[in-house]
Amino acid sequence: MEKNIEVSLLFDFYGELLKPSGRQAIDLYYNEDLSLAEIADQYGITRQGVRDSIKRCEQQLFEFEEKLGLYKRFCELEKGLDDISRTAQKIFDESQDTNAKALAACIKKTADKLKE
Numbered sequence: 001m002e003k004n005i006e007v008s009l010l011f012d013f014y015g016e017l018l019k020p021s022g023r024q025a026i027d028l029y030y031n032e033d034l035s036l037a038e039i040a041d042q043y044g045i046t047r048q049g050v051r052d053s054i055k056r057c058e059q060q061l062f063e064f065e066e067k068l069g070l071y072k073r074f075c076e077l078e079k080g081l082d083d084i085s086r087t088a089q090k091i092f093d094e095s096q097d098t099n100a101k102a103l104a105a106c107i108k109k110t111a112d113k114l115k116e
Helices: 004-015 020-033 034-045 047-068 071-093 096-114
Strands: none
Touching: 004 020, 004 047, 004 071, 020 034, 020 047, 034 047, 047 071, 071 096
16 A cells, blocks of 8 residues: 555544644545645644654654554444355345345444444
8 A cells, every 4th residue: 555545544543643734644645635735834833844744744643553453443344244245145146035134234234334
């Protein structure tokens, strides 16, 4: 996965654990697509200071994921829900039993809703 996307996803999971200044720098850099110079101008610090803050926060985000694994678990859960949804749809399409069809439709609907 491209690093920018990975950092942005990890920020969604762990951003609130970062210091406010670092959280703002990461958000502006990765989500708002501002340059280091633009962020430095906004906060009255050097471009190097912004870069250092972003690099430090990136490292923290990767450490949070290594220790907590929330993003990995989320991906596994999402994959499992996809599998459940596909299997339920297959049962619904192939079954002649109305009870099985109703159950499959309910399971698919619930799995799809959990993915939202």
